[in-house]
Amino acid sequence: MDEKKRTEISELGEFKLIDRLTANFKPIQATSVRMAGDDAAVIDTGNQYTLVSTDLLLEGIDFDLVYTPLRHLGYKAVVAGCSDIYAMNGTPRQLLLGLGVSAKFSVEHLEEFYAGVQLACQTYGVDLAGGDTTASVNGLTISITTVGSVDKEKIVYRSGAHVNDLICITGDLGAAYMGLHLLEREKRAYAGSDSPQPQFQGHEYILGRQLKPESPRSVLEALDHAGIVPTAMIDLTDGLASDLLHICKQSQCGARIYLDRIPIARQTYDMAEELHIDPVTAALNGGNDYELLFTVPISRQEELFKLGEGIEVIGHITEERTGVALTTPDGDDIAITAPGWK
């Protein structure tokens, strides 16, 4: 590794890094409908589009095996993969699993992991269609490739949001993040202890959201049933702020979201208060909620409301020049800017 000029990745941030690395790539294949910039690659396979996404989950970054049961991790890996396909309004159908496994893992450990994978595959109706298991030096490396399909007229990109579209989210936000903080606190409290007795009572919801998240596919089914195709969509994995910025960047628009409209669960509030964390910050920057952020034309507002629970309108799309901002109950606008490199 030569060291002539050195630009830290953190100087660029995630957005600009990918732009810079992929700037010179020009499509060759006629079947490549979309290159980078969405949750999944879009490939024209005749009557339908085939969607392919890839996720990398690394021990020590994306999960901590001190408090993450391998069965839950397997389940979550599948949900993470399916989430990318749902974000394109598609149906996940096949999954390929790559595992790098260090010597600390036994066959029984992998069986636990695969039990979680299998349960999630059954829940979401996907087939484990292939993969690769190899040795690793350090810990567990998981790569998930998810393949799905979508009718051509129903595909949703990040780039389709228009001025005045309603900004909607499914479920509530920040719960996975507060669950993570709780797990980290109990880990610190019992570090070195042979008989840890973590205090989890009353926190089942936020723990579940962290350890065994689910995709809100029922909302997609309800939208489809009502004949509503979102204009843009993304899954909430980086946090509301970052994911909204992705939509606005790809759609070349601005956005206003309202602080008091962001749905935050009771348990999320309580844990945030206990840990002296701003619950709105948890919702904006927490990530890993696996909910969906999508936009819908304002003309469909009434039909949207009829769909009932599970969808919250938190703001609307604006002109690009107005930027992306969070409006407080006092009417102040707080600019939402590009996140750094995590």
Added chain:
Amino acid sequence: MDEKKRTEISELGEFKLIDRLTANFKPIQATSVRMAGDDAAVIDTGNQYTLVSTDLLLEGIDFDLVYTPLRHLGYKAVVAGCSDIYAMNGTPRQLLLGLGVSAKFSVEHLEEFYAGVQLACQTYGVDLAGGDTTASVNGLTISITTVGSVDKEKIVYRSGAHVNDLICITGDLGAAYMGLHLLEREKRAYAGSDSPQPQFQGHEYILGRQLKPESPRSVLEALDHAGIVPTAMIDLTDGLASDLLHICKQSQCGARIYLDRIPIARQTYDMAEELHIDPVTAALNGGNDYELLFTVPISRQEELFKLGEGIEVIGHITEERTGVALTTPDGDDIAITAPGWK
């Protein structure tokens, strides 16, 4: 990670491990043509099959950045991905790249890597269609997802070999392995030196095979042109022994290959001699040659020979009960058995 019963992965070996982990998975989706057991997953997308494969390359296991230029590594990652698609007689078309990057890497490092990816994408006609770049704790993690297509009547599985079929390989074997040994020797010789001057002259071929391998797609084009569809195929990544066993297991057959038919390049012989390594062992167990091993009905022998260079017939398929063996020039059979966990 509970520790009730502990079976080491090495006790099972790679073959049995995957079998055991995936034994309970039953297909759900009608479009899942093939589950595990081939180089790529096979998905029915209408007129054609879509092929999807995934590979994981881990620093410290699959590559050593002391002697692997990042540009070469990027190139090799793409070749590794394309190789899986060629092994199904398909055409690679899109690629998704997942990178886990630790703090030791700069933007310039990643640009080097992407330059190699781009060159290989142009060479093999594939589009970088998506991916994911995240932080990692330790070194560089690369996941490559390759998407290809194949006409339904031309797909080749590992499972189609029949008794008396000819066993063919492209190119020559063991070169990548000897290139790796040379690089490791020079690394040891100059460990701690500020101005290493490794001795690589005269070894360009084996170094090239290790650092910048190519897929023998021209052979597939020649076979296709001659109207020959192999009965079974696999890419030579684990080594001839292991990959032949895969074919025999999936095809429920045995095999005889002849020691003096295994093509080994002059430079491979020379380096093996210098390092006191048996060149046949390098060919059998070395791996990473990215050549193809395939079987062809004996009735096509004449047409096969007309194709000329680049294809070597090294043996033939036998009944399952006769096992898999290497026949020496003296007529002795040496059994080829399942490899362990690397």
